[in-house]
């Protein structure tokens with residue numbers, strides 16, 4: 001009997017490839033915001049334990065979604081090959097496994113917030129395509145296995161044509177699915193058509209010298225394209241501003257709903273706010289500063305009439321992510337915004353287009369809901385939000401911190417006078433001073449650049465003297481209340497890292 005297991009594995013791979021591509025292509029037409037792959041991926045994202053997620057963010061950073069998709073495709077390929085072996089050996093068990101994966105895709109779609117009945121079709125189509133292709137190829141392989149010697153060559157060619165042709169179909173369909181996924185033309189077109197009104201209350205003038213322009217230091221204003229992105233969305237939610245509505249529900253006098261046009265017609269204001277992620281390690285880069293255009297959330301809440309006893313607002317995004325924000329932070333003078341603009345443009349899709357929340361002073365996981373669709377006025381005791389349900393603290397005020405941007409860690413620098421510079425932040429409180437220290441020398445005051453507001457980070461720079469050899473440089477900040485940065489090293493879980501940023505350099 002000829003050796004056929006490599007053909008069987010290849011047949012399984014091809015069947016799995018065609019199944020995935022068919023599912024993604026069908027979803028591009030039927031259910032653009034929820035494909036089989038993204039539905040299953042979202043279930044995986046929600047299910048993995050917090051430490052694993054932490055690890056993924058630490059290792060892959062903003063590329064964590066790409067890494068997960070690559071991992072999923074690898075797993076599907078291995079399972080596909082195994083199904084090929086199984087199907088040729090003991091039909092129909094291989095195709096039964098593929099059908100089970102189709103069913104799992106249906107279950108995953110059912111569990112997602114973007115669910116619509118049409119989202120059930122793509123996984124069904126994927127499963128059916130996978131089963132049909134696998135059964136057809138396995139039949140050819142068995143024909144080749146059992147063929148008398150005289151027919152063996154012809155049967156072998158049938159297998160070759162079947163598997164080869166299938167691989168070509170999988171590649172083309174996969175390519176098309178990839179294009180339809182990456183283009184997202186629709187939302188980009190809609191976004192390009194948005195005309196943001198001018199702010200009735202413009203942003204504060206950036207004082208001269210607020211950006212020191214020291215090479216290596218993050219710019220004072222983070223360009224949208226460089227702004228860190230953190231969310232659980234495998235595919236950026238496609239939200240049409242023409243149909244978008246924000247509902248205010250829960251403990252209110254009357255539920256209200258607002259459209260994008262309604263929102264743009266409000267007296268909008270612009271403010272500078274430095275967003276930060278609770279997963280930012282000391283010295284990390286999950287922080288950025290932008291000019292946000294929006295309408296104060298308190299005006300919307302006032303229009304709905306908040307009832308006695310409420311202490312939180314549960315915000316929900318189009319893809320079902322949730323956050324609980326203290327009611328007070330949304331209604332006090334800090335100007336929490338329902339933001340529509342970022343640095344003079346409509347929000348980029350990955351930063352929440354068309355509308356997101358921006359709340360000065362709170363980590364993003366308890367406040368910065370992107371693609372927001374509902375604000376439910378409630379009580380902390382009655383709600384569980386996405387991350388607070390996974391071991392993170394219910395309250396997430398941003399912690400006072402500072403970072404050395406230059407020199408880079410482990411840099412080789414000339415001995416003598418060296419510029420140490422970076423940023424410090426204590427959103428909603430403000431920074432009053434920054435100090436740096438070399439080895440066991442004393443703390444020396446850095447010069448602080450002018451600040452925009454208490455809600456934004458502030459640059460600093462200092463000159464230090466280095467003798468030849470290896471040195472450790474530390475930074476610490478003090479906030480406007482006079483509190484010094486906490487030196488105790490704590491991990492990011494459950495409510496943000498503490499400790500001082502410390503780097504080593506070698507002077508020559």
Ligand SMILES: Nc1nc2c(c(=O)[nH]1)N[C@H]1C(S)=C(S)[C@@H](COP(=O)(O)O)O[C@H]1N2
Pocket residue numbers: 227228229230231232233275276277278317318319321350351352363364365367368369370371
């Ligand atoms: N819909 C949605 N909004 C979200 C998140 C999310 O996962 N989904 N992540 C939050 C977290 S943890 C952070 S730190 C900020 C990051 O905002 P950015 O990606 O615009 O920088 O968004 C917040 N808003």
Ligand SMILES: [Mo]
Pocket residue numbers: 230276277278279363364365
């Ligand atoms: Mo975050």
